[in-house]
């Protein structure tokens with residue numbers, strides 16, 4: 499019988515969310531077998547001078563997403579290769595059903611992913627309406643290992659749900675032990691502002707930002723949090739871009755509410771000046787919702803990450819080609835919304851976060867991997883360097899650097915929103931379930947289809963705690979002595 503081959507990662511500093519220490523990591527097969535000194539194995543990966551971290555988890559991607567009359571050009575094959583080469587070993591993508599057939603949509607996403615993905619993956623299911631079949635299907639979705647449901651408060655006339663639909667779906671999430679996610683922008687106000695700028699003849703990408711001011715996001719985040727509280731369920735706000743949104747999350751968490759906030763690496767580092775760029779393509783390539791903001795909002799997001807009021811840094815990787823962006827040449831509302839970042843999230847965050855002292859290396863691991871593994875009930879299989887965990891590991895070299903260029907990226911998109919940015923903190927090796935899937939200096943793509951669907955059970959610990967508490971404090975009928983009741987009614 500053949501013995502499982504082992505690998506030892508030697509000479510590095512293990513950086514976990516809670517501490518850093520020097521040790522070797524022994525991998526047998528797909529999992530971590532031991533952590534200690536002087537470990538031996540069949541082969542050795544040299545991590546001297548480098549950090550050994552849990553592989554990044556990007557909980558917000560839209561690979562090959564059908565959206566705004568086209569389909570995001572980044573495929574599962576190119577997107578997951580890009581992810582691995584940037585140190586991200588797992589993505590969580592959004593299934594968008596175009597009918598009440600949630601399971602059919604899940605099957606379609608799974609078919610694309612299982613054929614092409616080289617990184618592990620999981621899914622969130624989108625709830626884009628409300629009906630008895632959707633209510634029923636949500637249970638079947640959870641049984642398939644998908645424990646999170648996304649709701650869009652924007653994209654009126656397309657994906658947007660109203661408050662009553664969202665409340666009904668949140669209640670269903672509470673009962674099923676699932677986590678609701680929310681794209682929080684007031685879709686009615688956005689639609690009205692879009693019309694106003696079109697009427698005024700402001701038709702370029704700059705109007706995209708004008709029509710989605712921070713207040714529109716702040717209002718929606720407050721509303722989503724209140725609706726979640728009324729439904730008795732935790733809530734996760736995606737792509738938090740500004741202080742009013744962060745403020746709502748911060749305030750709720752101070753009251754003990756179980757609310758999570760996810761800024762994107764793009765919102766932390768790129769600003770709204772891009773929409774004023776004289777080159778139309780440059781501005782349109784950066785159109786996403788919510789739009790990039792000014793420095794005041796970026797400072798708020800950074801503060802939230804170090805203070806703990808924001809927990810996760812994602813990308814919302816939803817990448818369209820320049821040709822696709824030009825669908826909105828004469829009308830900004832037709833520019834497909836979305837930007838890329840999967841390949842660049844870790845190096846950009848390392849450079850702008852850890853190298854500047856805004857994040858410690860341990861906080862970096864927390865916001866790129868461990869926190870989301872906990873929130874999505876994947877921990878410690880993912881998001882941890884410990885015996886028994888999947889050997890999803892990035893050996894990050896803090897001295898290795900590059901200038902980001904679309905011409906050299908793994909992503910198949912013809913531009914990069916971080917073009918020209920100098921970064922350090924590049925992967926020397928990326929391992930996915932014990933296999934070296936990326937090695938700096940070698941341009942070998944991993945095998946498409948090697949990635950695996952990772953099921954996520956319902957009732958994460960925070961969900962269980964909140965439902966216990968809500969049951970304890972739920973309104974109850976007062977039991978009265980009949981002698982103290984009025985007679986004759």
Ligand SMILES: NC(=O)NCCC(=O)O
Nearest residue numbers: 681786787814816835836
């Ligand atoms: N964010 C964005 O502009 N596009 C992707 C879809 C979404 O998350 O709203």
Ligand SMILES: [Zn+2]
Nearest residue numbers: 681736737787
């Ligand atoms: Zn969104």
Ligand SMILES: [Zn+2]
Nearest residue numbers: 558560814816
């Ligand atoms: Zn998104």
